[in-house]
Amino acid sequence: MNQIPLTHILFVSTALFFIGMYGLLTRRNLITMLMSVELILNSVNINFVAFNRYLYADKLDGVFFTLFIITIAAAEAAVAIAIMIHLYRNLNSIDVEQTDEMKF
Amino acid sequence: MIEELATTDAGEMVVNVGPQHPSTHGVLHLVITLRGETIRKVEPHLGYIHRSIEKMCESLSYRQFIYVTSRMDYLSSHINNHACALCVEKGLQVELPARAKVIRVLMDELTRLASHQLWWGAMAMDVGALTPFFHAFREREAINDIMEETCGARLTMNYMVPGGVMADLHPNFQKRVKDFIHLFRSKIDEYDELVTGNVIFRSRMEGVGRLSAADAISYGCTGPTARGSGVRCDIRKLAPYEIYDQLQFEEPLETGGDCFARYLVRMREMRQSLSIIEQLIDNIPQGDFQAKTKAVLKLPKGEFYSRVETARGEFGVYIISEGGMTPYRIKFRSPGFSNLSALDHMARGYKIGDLVAIMGTLDLVIPDIDR
Amino acid sequence: MFSIEHITHLIDAWLYGNLPPTLALLIECLIVGLAAITLFAVLGLVLVLMERKVSAHMQIRLGPNRVGPGGMFQTVADTLKLAMKEGLTPDGADKFLFNLAPYLVIVVSMMILAPVAFAKGVQLWDLNIGVLYVTAISSLSVIGILMAGWASNNKYSLLGAMRSGAQIVSYELSAGMSLISIVVLTGSLRISDIIASQQNGWWLFKGHIPAVISFAIFIIAVTAETNRAPFDLAEAESELTAGFHTEYSGMKFALFFLAEYVNIFIVCAIAATLFLGGWMPLHIGNWAGFNHVMDYIPSSIWFVGKVFSLIFLIMWFRWTFPRLRIDQLLRLEWKYLLPISMLNLLLMTLIAINGWHF
Amino acid sequence: MTKEELKSALEGLIPVEGGAVSGAAADGDSPKGAAADGAAVFEEGAEWLTMKIASGDWSTYARLLRHTPGLSFDYLFCVTGVDWRTHFTMVYHLTSTVHRQVLVVKARLDHDHPVIDTVSDIWRTAEFHEREVYDLMGVIFTGHPDLRRLFMTDDWKGWPLRKDYEDPINMIKL
Amino acid sequence: MSASALMFYILSAFILGAGLLAVTTRKIFRSAIWLLFSLTGIAGLYFWLQMEFVAAVQIVVYVGGIVVLIIFSIFLTQRSGMELPVPARGRILFSALAALAGFALAFTLIMGYHFQPWEGGAPLQGGMLAAGAAAGPVEAGGASIGNIGTQLLSADQGGYLLPFEVVSLLLLAAMIGCIVIAMKVKSADK
Amino acid sequence: MGSSSLIVLLLAGLAFSAGGIAVARLFVKGTRNPQKGQPYECGVPTEGSPWNQFNVGYYLYALIFLIFDVELIFLYPWAVVVKRVGMAALAEIIVFLFVLYMGFLYAHKKGALKWM
Amino acid sequence: MAFLNKYISDVFGAVRSLLKGMRLTGYYFTHRREIITQQYPDNKEQMHLPERFRGEVVMTHDANNEHACTGCTACELACPNATIKIITKFDISPEGKKKKALDTFVYHLELCTMCNLCIEACPTDAIKMAQTFEHSVTDRSQLTKKLNKPGSKIREGIE
Amino acid sequence: MDVTHQDQAPASFPGGVHPTAGGGILVTKLDEVINWARSNSLWPLVFGTSCCAIEMMSTASAKYDWSRFGFEVARATPRQADVIIIAGTIVNKMAPVLKRLYDQMADPKYVIAMGACATSGGPFFYNTYSVVKGADHVIPVDVYIAGCPPRPEALLHALITLQEKIRSGATREQVRVEKP
Ligand code: SF4
């Protein structure tokens, strides 16, 4: 592991971030958008863990941040999906554009 | 509250259960409309084992047609044959020797026991317990052995003929039946231990597939299905045939109307059958086992209807004779047919797993329904 | 005293003594891989046969006894047959996922093997979160089932997969809770630490009633997680024909079948490790003589013995009980197991903190 | 309730033609067949009280039989169609779970146009029984909610239980 | 290149490939599966980083929880067999460009920044393929679960007790929120 | 043998399944017929595809599970140190669990855990 | 409290009922003598079916290869599904009279339902039910049998 | 036991050379092993239409116990079953279903026609308008059992006959592979 410079890991996380970004921009479906968001969050997590490991190996703050992010991601995903189900039940679709049209 | 969610139309799924499905006990085809796992509608499709028995019987003589009926409700084959024989005897107006009557009743009750045992095992298998099936078959095999010795076959006996029974009891019969009673008395308690009291089983059965008494009557349900809803319908009591009016037994009634009530009715029926057999086994009168009948039977012009109580309920044979050697028209009123028609009503709003339990307690025999 | 740990150590020593390290490592990997595959195959064969024999005897019959002596080769024949059977893929299926699912399921159960301690010192990876690792990886297998169910494009499969999804995730909670209640006692998630902490008695006995309760809950929960009767709703035969693997045939089906049994083995191994001391012989407090006698039985035998008795227990369940309905199954978890195990955990904590256990 | 009591109870309820047709022979080839519209005829000689009615009256009578308190024929246990070559007869076996009397109702139908009202709204069990009769005999039940083939495949031709049914492909005559 | 480095590149390729497929594939169920693979890959990366606890958490929460939930919601709200519509070419182009540009920008920033590695000795013992059993019972590095637990429960400076308790509130809120939102549906618009 | 065992096991699993499936590919030549590829549904042609919307009643369970799952995660580090920390840890976790339990009770009360 | 009481007694009741079932299966598991399996192909020697068991219609032949069938076709008429086909021929009796006699007794085992009606109908007890049951074949035509043995003839004195 | 395969087996059986995988003794041996496995692991499809199905259940039950041969793994889905035991009457409406089930089974697959009905229509041969006169009009049958219903031992006998047939390489599948 010590042969891999930190920047390589950061490369991965950044790439993942923008992959998520791309998904968020192109997808028009709430669930797929949620998935993209998860990718983005994960790229951030990678950063935290990597920084912790490489730069502050005596501390645990990166780990804790990751833990809390995962927690929040879970809560967010749960609420998001609850909202989606709600929308779906009312509008029978969770396509973003249609949701815009059918204001409620 | 959650039921409200279930109002939109989307997300309904149509699933075929059967014709080849482990829980349909044959070739019943149910088209189920599901929402999630909740049943919205059950539509039975019949005819996958419609063997045109009624048409066929129109060209069979009165001696011959009886054997076909053991292929209808093959679990109550003796009782089916009995009904046919009764109907022909009604037409011929022969009086049976006392011994024949007792033998018939004994055979009927043994058949009922065997049928209920099989039902018990199969129903336990439907709700997922596999071992009871094997235990039930152990006792069933004991009955089969008795049957085989006297009637010469294990399942489709063709033992009852117009005028009596085909052959006299085997000399061993009494002893073996007594052995069997002794065995079964202890095993039926095991049944309770293994299944009846089991908490999983109870919760699978209780409150599932409710059928009210009024519905049971309207749907024409018979047998344990109706008795589970508190409807008295035992033909042995209501219109006694053979010597049933001289016997001590009671008609088990439950008022729950759910699967468990039907289950209990059958369990109690088994005990009743046992007691009937016990009453008779030592009192088989001597004498002929067959009344004298002509070699070629001819029924007078007219209509004859006989009703008996099979393991599944009221079975009727309706013969319309034009005076010839063969029936002009014959109609079998099968218990399963009317019980099945209540299935949709009973299953709506329950889960798939419940459907299986409901079917299990209806105890359908599909060839009996399709004929 | 003969035991497999000696053999492994011998091999290890020989390899590193005589070969360049990289080569030695590679060969070791090869050996481990082969061993894992063999273990899988043997487990599958033995457990399936065992299940059939156990069920037969509970059902007052003999069970397989004609293929090979005492029916020993019955499962060999079955496996060979399955391997020699066409593995078809339905036209309407999502072919990629359909074929991927069995791989996923097998790989997952293979990976769970890593921290399992088969005998004293025979353990692939004694990682510091051993128990959590097992929970984590085993939650992957639900994806395999969901995948198989969806990709089959079959209604029964989908229904079975959904049920299994809901069921596995639900029961993970109480399984986790029971795990944690033992972790509270040991203060470590590392498998070897947990085993070492049972040096003078198994937790099942040392931990008073809470340990028994959590053991019971754990067994129930893992029975559900491995989709075994009475929780076999995912493949409930009388309802959904074969559940999520309705469309699978031949070897692909065999892989699911195998994975089910291997998973049983693994969860029983975990249960044995946590509650029954893993490979640790039966030791009672300070009865030195007794303990010494027990030590003469090789640790691998202890381990296998414990695991197989637990497996027998789970089989016993299967051949006794009816199946639950899906809502009852979930209610059991959410209404009974979870609250009880939460309370139990608190109780256990109290015991642990005050050192009330033996 | 005995047969006679039942008969008199029915006579008070339904217009009955005085002269009963005697014997079972009445059915097959009686020149008279069913009674004139609106009147029922009792048939003698059978085990149970048998009443012959005109097919048009059936649903009215059925309702009466079902709902009249003293009769309350709530249990329809057998529905049969008979092909007499010249005409059809529908036979309904009724009983009451309260009074336990049995009544057989026969309705004569035209051979070319066998049509009769459904009673599936009165007795739910009739829905399946009538479908069966339709399937095998070709009797049409007006008002039946779902009159389809029951046993035979949907594309089956012919009515198998009719006497003139011929099926050279499937049926090997002995 | 050592085996460990090789592992890293394989894992990275796997993560990125699966992630890319997750956002581009047109079957929504497959998209969820690719997401799953990507997340599992990330867990693998954490293993590689010897952050076993985080890796396990990643798998438990994401794979066992979130992905299952996503799959359920797909079943519930989508025609999972249907292909998703292809986004308009303009949007693809725009998004791709934006993502690439953003990536380029961010990455140059990263490259330009000089990270100060940790100086407190060598916490990173052995590579991925270190021979023999894992490091002894002594908890190597800082990320052992014991340390995490201690710090989680400590109320001192740098302790995470408060967030820990707050998390429970957050979860409570989320749970109640979910239930309220997902369940009130029909009664709401009546 | 450490974390490399993961890779070994992964490869072993892949090899095992691939090997098994390959045998059948090699030796068995199945016949094709138009029926074979169709989904099995008790021997009658299927109506409609399961890949349509499907009303899962389980999602609420999955939602609640997710929350509890996260909670479980925090319990692991807690459990490891609870013996060392002592009563304080017990108090802390009681608060933690209590708050969550409220949510659970709420869900129960709302009927979310009833089956739909 | 009532709720709690019920809860606890529910749990205990449930566990008790489950243990009861397990005790029973456990009993059977440990008591091998309860096993009732008969090992069919190995027990052929010991296996004796009741003499009334109906496995197949056979024609009795005595030591002189003589049977009792007059060819009267009563059995053919009695059979509900035309399993039996009697082909008759005319024998010339020693007195030079032509006499109807059995030529071939064709028996379609694949159609036979073992209903015993033919046996009952036969006036001379020429046929009877045998206890054989191993009728598996790979070719259906093998099930059509000729019951009178080649060269057999009717026993003296049977009319 | 005397199994006759004059109907299907070509004269060269058993021990023919497999044309696909190399040929020679090895292949013959391999064939033997495969046939051994296949014959000893016949998983039946749960398929019973009427009375004979009860006797099939009896065969599964403790007294006769077909699990001794390894047949007990009755599968509810045709994909995993090896042998379809047609236990009961096949009527015209059922025939397409049976055909479909058979078609959906994975190769190799075998068929046993149990009882008079499945063999020839049995009691429903004459004067019926809806019964298929023998299941072999619908799907090819490997072994026929007469009897109505055949007793459980008879079914076991049929399964043993099928085993023999597989072992000697005379089933339809094996012949088909030989002679494309
Ligand atoms: S036993 Fe019955 S079916 Fe068989 S030949 Fe005799 S009469 Fe015919």
Ligand code: SF4
């Ligand atoms: S067997 Fe008997 S009934 Fe039949 S033809 Fe011969 S003598 Fe007549």
Ligand code: SF4
């Ligand atoms: S052969 Fe006989 S027992 Fe078997 S299905 Fe046909 S009628 Fe029933």
